[in-house]
Amino acid sequence: MSRVAVAFCLILSLLWQGAAHAQNGPARPASTPAAVPRSTAPPVAKPALERQEIRAQLLPRRYTTIAAEIGARVHRLPVPEGSAFKVGQLLVSFDCTLQQAQLRKAQADLEGTEQTLKSNQRLAELNSVGQLELDLSRTAVNKAKAEIGANQAVLSKCSVSAPFAGRVAEQKAREQQFVQPGQALLDIIDDSVLELEFLVPSRWLSWLKVGDKFEVQIDETGKRYPAKFIRVGARVDPVSQSVKLAAAIDGKFPELIAGMSGRVQITPP
Numbered sequence: 001m002s003r004v005a006v007a008f009c010l011i012l013s014l015l016w017q018g019a020a021h022a023q024n025g026p027a028r029p030a031s032t033p034a035a036v037p038r039s040t041a042p043p044v045a046k047p048a049l050e051r052q053e054i055r056a057q058l059l060p061r062r063y064t065t066i067a068a069e070i071g072a073r074v075h076r077l078p079v080p081e082g083s084a085f086k087v088g089q090l091l092v093s094f095d096c097t098l099q100q101a102q103l104r105k106a107q108a109d110l111e112g113t114e115q116t117l118k119s120n121q122r123l124a125e126l127n128s129v130g131q132l133e134l135d136l137s138r139t140a141v142n143k144a145k146a147e148i149g150a151n152q153a154v155l156s157k158c159s160v161s162a163p164f165a166g167r168v169a170e171q172k173a174r175e176q177q178f179v180q181p182g183q184a185l186l187d188i189i190d191d192s193v194l195e196l197e198f199l200v201p202s203r204w205l206s207w208l209k210v211g212d213k214f215e216v217q218i219d220e221t222g223k224r225y226p227a228k229f230i231r232v233g234a235r236v237d238p239v240s241q242s243v244k245l246a247a248a249i250d251g252k253f254p255e256l257i258a259g260m261s262g263r264v265q266i267t268p269p
Contacts, residue, residue, distance in 0.1 A: 053263050053264075054198050054199070054200060054263065054264040054266065055198065055261060055262070055263060055264070056196040056197065056198035056216060056247075056261065056262060056263075056264050057196070057197065057259070057260070057261040058194045058195070058196060058218075058249070058256060058257070058258050058259060058260045058261065058262075059194065059195045059196070059197060059258060060166070060189035060190050060191045060194065060195070060258045061190045061191070061192060061193045061194075061195060062164055062166070062189070062190035063166075063169070063187070063188065063189040063190065063258075064163070064187075064188060065172075065184050065185075065186070065187050065188075066091060066092065066160055066184070066185045066186040066187075066188060067182055067183060067184050067185060068092075068094075068173075068179040068180065068181055068182065068183045068185055069157040069181055069182075070094065070096075070099070070154060070157045070158070070181055071178070071179070071180050071181055072094035072095055072096055072099075072158065072178070072179065073094065073095040073176060073177070073178045073179075074092065074093075074094060074095075074173055074174065074175050074176060074177050074178075074179060074185070075093045075094055075095045075175070076090075076092070076093045076175060077091070077092060077171060077173070077174070077175055077185075077186075078090055078091070078093075079091055079168050080168065080171075081168050081169075081170060081171045082167065082168060082169075083167065083168055084165075084166070084167045085162050085165065085166065085167070085168065085188075086162065086165050087162055087163070087164050087165045088161050088162060089161065089162045090159060090160070090161055090162075091160050091161065091162050091168075091186060091188070092159065092160040092185055092186065093158065093159045093160075094157075094158045094159070096154075096155055096158035099151065099154050099155050099158065100155065102151050102154075103148065103151035103152060103155060106144060106147040106148045106150075106151050107148055109144045109147065110141065110144035110145060110147075110148060112144075113137065113140040113141045113143075113144045114141055114144075116137045116140065117134075117137040117138055117140070117141050120133055120134045120137045121134065160185070162188070164190050165190065165192065166188050166189050166190040166191060166192070167188070167189055167191060168186055168187070168188055169186075169187040169188060169189050169258075170186070170187040171185075171186055172184045172185055172186065172187065173185045173186075189258055191257065191258055193248050193249070194248070194249045194256055194258060195230070195246055195247065195248050195249075196216060196227060196246065196247040196248070196249070196264070197244060197245070197246050197247075198244070198245060198247075198264055199237075199240070199242040199243065199244055199245070200242065200243060200245055200266070201241060201242060201243075202236040202237075202241045202242055202243045203241070204243075204268060205232070205236075205243060207268070207269055208229065208232075208245075209229070210229050210230060210231070210232060211228060211229060212228065212229050213226060213227065213228045213250065214226075214227055214228070214229075214247070214264065214265060214266045215227065215265040216247075216249075216262050216263065216264050216265060217262050217263045217265060218256065218260050218261070218262035219260070219261055219262050219263075220260045220261075220262075221255055221256070221260075224265065225249055225250075225251070225253060225256070226249070226250040226251060227247045227248060227249050227250055228247060228248060228250050229245060229246070229247050230246050230247055230248050231245070231246035232245055232246075233245065233246075
């Protein structure tokens with residue numbers, strides 16, 4: 001067979017295959033399994049507080065700063081820093097020599113004005129003194145009495161007694177130091193009951209009640225201690241969806257002191 005005949009046969013074969021392909025259509029891909037529809041509901045987001053541990057710090061039940069009410073020299077600080085004291089016990093005494101002298105002067109002035117009043121009263125009975133002088137002598141007596149009252153009020157500030165039982169947390173002044181009115185002298189705390197303050201998710205209010213018990217693990221001791229809720233905050237923070245709670249350590253543990261912190265162990269139901 002000649003080359004021309006062979007080429008002609010090849011062309012006819014290609015034309016026949018193309019016509020068959022156009023008649024049958026393009027090849028279809030293998031069928032794939034239908035996709036399973038997914039749920040469009042978004043997962044419920046938990047508040048940030050539920051995704052992290054709840055920290056709390058031990059706080060004293062009561063605490064305050066004792067300040068000077070007069071300008072004077074500190075005479076004594078009988079309770080050293082860190083020591084305990086009872087209610088009514090002397091905490092600070094001042095050198096009030098000047099104030100005592102002013103009180104004695106006012107008392108002497110009162111005695112003189114009272115003598116003048118008595119004399120004018122006798123003269124008034126004899127019509128030997130005018131009513132104005134008699135009234136002025138009475139006014140002088142009242143003024144002297146008021147001066148004595150003022151000096152006695154100042155002298156009452158020369159010593160400071162404990163308003164409650166507790167401990168001295170910090171001494172801010174020293175003996176023989178001159179202080180001004182309003183200057184801080186002592187920080188005192190009532191650590192008879194240690195409290196905890198912390199934030200919890202506001203959704204917990206549906207099951208959390210005052211009096212419920214839980215545990216707190218203190219970092220400084222590495223131990224767990226029983227506690228119970230005593231107060232619930234007055235409002236909810238709408239941004240963080242949290243509310244403040246107050247709790248108290250349930251029992252006496254000498255190793256615990258104010259300022260320690262730890263992790264609250266609460267398991268929602």
